[in-house]
């Protein structure tokens with residue numbers, strides 16, 4: 001029997017899309033090339049659901065940051081010269097979108113989607129929070145210089161109108177909120193607490209949804225790469241996969257940075273570029289007294305997050321194509337950054353077993369994801385969530401499910417359409 005929906009890609013976005021469609025009574029088939037779902041860009045990500053971080057990465061001034069990074073060792077942004085030709089078209093649009101008014105507009109739009117996502121996420125939090133270790137602990141952003149702190153406060157004031165929940169902290173209050181930051185107090189200009197942010201394990205979330213779908217009789221094929229879309233005229237009617245042709249009324253592309261490879265001709269206007277990130281997870285399970293809040297060090301572009309009794313540091317934006325090599329210099333750089341946030345934990349960190357990881361953020365030039373139908377009937381996309389895929393997953397999936405079911409959407413979906421101008 002023909003399924004209502006074939007979802008290609010079992011990352012965070014694909015599995016959440018399958019789950020929202022199944023909740024609406026659809027029959028779904030999901031195919032994932034890897035040996036399980038949730039092993040892609042989310043595998044050891046920052047684990048933070050952060051409406052507080054909805055600023056696209058091309059803030060005004062990004063060009064000078066990128067140029068400086070070419071000549072600076074240990075920069076948080078890195079460009080591999082070999083990747084420059086592949087960046088050309090995407091990069092021009094990325095720079096174009098760094099103009100102040102566009103950056104502000106996209107920040108607001110991302111915040112709206114993030115807040116909507118948090119509403120949808122609440123359903124999962126209530127039902128499954130223990131399965132994916134979700135905690136409503138908020139995040140704390142720290143600032144080492146007054147101008148950056150003040151700039152963030154000014155920007156937050158505008159975002160409060162949309163619903164961003166934040167509170168400025170003096171250095172003393174920052175340390176009260178997270179006592180492990182005590183050694184850093186003399187260097188702090190202050191902090192900002194975002195109480196509505198959440199920490200949760202996105203890989204376990206994917207596994208939870210996988211089990212739920214399978215228990216409900218839905219179909220998931222892992223180790224099953226889709227190689228080609230099946231067409232009937234201009235209409236997409238499924239995909240040719242490793243296990244044969246799978247036909248469905250609707251086909252959804254959720255392949256992260258690989259989406260363009262499989263897209264039908266008309267969906268090739270999708271501009272998603274891999275921006276490589278790193279994390280190192282320190283096995284601190286035998287340590288009793290650990291930080292309890294995720295700390296984002298704004299100036300150093302790094303987050304240090306307590307997750308499942310471990311400590312994870314996450315950061316780096318590297319333009320290196322799909323090269324998945326783990327650069328040991330960057331791993332050491334993340335070690336140093338962790339110790340710069342928690343100098344008092346340096347010895348403990350040196351003694352811990354560590355798991356480095358790297359993944360590709362599927363980044364669009366304007367920072368907004370692509371959610372919607374393509375000009376090929378029956379073909380839909382949900383991709384391009386960049387550094388915010390965990391934050392935006394549930395809302396994006398909800399939005400797409402409503403579009404597919406031809407129901408009114410909670411947000412104006414045309415903002416995320418693939419035909420928007422960049």
Ligand SMILES: Cc1cc2nc3c(=O)[nH]c(=O)nc-3n(C[C@H](O)[C@H](O)[C@H](O)COP(=O)(O)OP(=O)(O)OC[C@H]3O[C@@H](n4cnc5c(N)ncnc54)[C@H](O)[C@@H]3O)c2cc1C
Pocket residue numbers: 008009010011012013014031032033034037038039040041042043044045046047048049050224225226227254255256257258262276277278279314315358359360361362382383384385386387388389390391392
């Ligand atoms: C270092 C790092 C830290 C991050 N931290 C955070 C954070 O703290 N908070 C946050 O909100 N976001 C964070 N993100 C972003 C978030 O993890 C990503 O946006 C999100 O995981 C993207 O999910 P996806 O499903 O679109 O892509 P992917 O995870 O790449 O999933 C795509 C899937 O498609 C499969 N696939 C590809 N080709 C085929 C094919 N032909 N057939 C079948 N299957 C195929 C792949 O195997 C993969 O499983 C972080 C990302 C990184 C890299």
